[in-house]
Amino acid sequence: MHKGDVPVFYDFFVVADLPVSRIAAALATAVQVPPEVIDIADAYGEQEGRNWDALVLGDRVPVYGDASVTLSVYVQETVTAPPTEAECAAAFAAAAGTVVLYPADEAPPSAYWLVTPEGLVTRARLLASDDSPPVYSIDAVETAVPQLPGVHVTLLPEIIREQPVLTPVTRDFTAAVQALHGEAEQAQVWLEEWERHVRRISRLPAGRCPPELHQEALRVRNELALLTDELPPPVCDLLRAAVRTLDEEYTALTGISRIS
Structure with a gap:
């Protein structure tokens, strides 16, 4: 994608409980922009003083369960050649030193990709409970993930059906x-x-x-x-x-x- 095309959006589940400052630093590396053009804040926190004209805007939301944070990121169309969601997730995971999940293209809402700081990429099943707020669980992965030793490793039939x-x-x-x-x-x-x-x-x-x-x-x-x-x-x-x-x-x- 080139400068002047369209804005880009990323939606991540982050396993580690990263503070705003660390998220901003990792996004600067992943999107390849200076840290000063990034504005990240807690979505339910104080919004006054935010730089709404920043090239990269993000909302951090704490969640419960196997993930600690959701991250919604908006990249302005003026950013030159922003990475794809998969590229950004991999770079962010490496820079932040944590496991990151991002939505897959398949229809099931539980279908996700998972990437580790070392660059391992695998399919994952992410489930949300009926609680309010929901509790998220990484139910299964298709390849063993060192950071998630207790997670069941299996091929995911709901993904195979969609292919x-x-x-x-x-x-x-x-x-x-x-x-x-x-x-x-x-x-x-x-x-x-x-x-x-x-x-x-x-x-x-x-x-x-x-x-x-x-x-x-x-x-x-x-x-x-x-x-x-x-x-x-x-x-x-x-x-x-x-x-x-x-x-x-x-x-x-x-x-x-x-x-x-």
């Missing part, structure tokens, strides 16, 4: 059914779900697919087996061929030959 995958077998099946002037809407839906699962596990570390994703996919695979008895012969043959292709890939990836 786009190509489904060429379903695409070819759909085209073939349409060429026959047939209909198999439910078959297409379930076939795509089964193919998405096969494609997902092909991209995951061996044996690390969350069990709930496996269970969901195998239920869909069972439905496909039952559905073949309800389809007209030409469509049924196409579906069986498509499913067989995916089953063979699944077996090659997992070593599991009995699927339904």
